[in-house]
Amino acid sequence: xxxxxxxxxxxxxxxxxxxxxxxxxxxxxxxxxxxxxxxxxxxxxxxxxxxxxxxxxxxxx
Numbered sequence: 001x002x003x004x005x006x007x008x009x010x011x012x013x014x015x016x017x018x019x020x021x022x023x024x025x026x027x028x029x030x031x032x033x034x035x036x037x038x039x040x041x042x043x044x045x046x047x048x049x050x051x052x053x054x055x056x057x058x059x060x061x
Contacts, residue, residue: 042049
């Protein structure tokens with residue numbers, strides 16, 4: 001690799017500032033929507049899940 005090109009790449013990488021803050025409102029929205037989705041699914045699936053767990057535990061004993 002050409003030394004001048006290597007120096008240019010190093011300088012470009014050293015002066016580039018990264019923004020690591022992320023998209024906070026986006027992450028908040030994803031988290032809130034995930035909690036809402038899990039809550040909605042558990043509302044309908046809770047009786048079936050409890051029944052499956054009881055059957056599984058009773059078959060172990």
